[in-house]
Amino acid sequence: MFRVAVKYVGFLKLVPLLPQVFESWLKIGSLVAAPQVLTVIDEIEAEVAKWDGITITNHKYGGIQFNRNNREIGHIHGNGMLDIPFTRKMKLQFIEQGKLLDHHTIKDTGWSSFEIHSLKDKDKAIELLRESYKLRQ
Numbered sequence: 001m002f003r004v005a006v007k008y009v010g011f012l013k014l015v016p017l018l019p020q021v022f023e024s025w026l027k028i029g030s031l032v033a034a035p036q037v038l039t040v041i042d043e044i045e046a047e048v049a050k051w052d053g054i055t056i057t058n059h060k061y062g063g064i065q066f067n068r069n070n071r072e073i074g075h076i077h078g079n080g081m082l083d084i085p086f087t088r089k090m091k092l093q094f095i096e097q098g099k100l101l102d103h104h105t106i107k108d109t110g111w112s113s114f115e116i117h118s119l120k121d122k123d124k125a126i127e128l129l130r131e132s133y134k135l136r137q
Contacts, residue, residue, distance in 0.1 A: 023077065063076050090131070
């Protein structure tokens with residue numbers, strides 16, 4: 001869908017309000033091409049917001065960021081790209097199990113990505129966020 005565009009957005013955080021504009025375009029694209037993705041994002045946000053110690057903020061590159069104890073457990077962009085930090089070992093295990101993809105821009109770290117396409121991806125995304133949540137106690 002909009003994966004190529006997201007790959008080259010590191011400069012966004014340098015220009016005031018540009019991440020929010022870019023995120024708006026991602027959401028408009030999702031609204032047109034895959035409106036169910038926006039519904040799933042809302043449902044994930046509602047579920048994760050219930051967890052102890054979670055705060056939700058805007059992510060520096062656009063999207064919503066979930067934090068526990070002032071540490072990020074993951075963030076979701078308006079195109080359904082969920083980015084989650086794990087240890088490198090956990091990331092590799094999850095990739096081998098087919099649960100995750102390597103992060104779309106940051107390759108040699110614990111950062112990973114999960115693409116949300118439909119309602120069937122909601123539980124998988126929540127499960128992955130829960131694993132990251134456990135690491136940030």
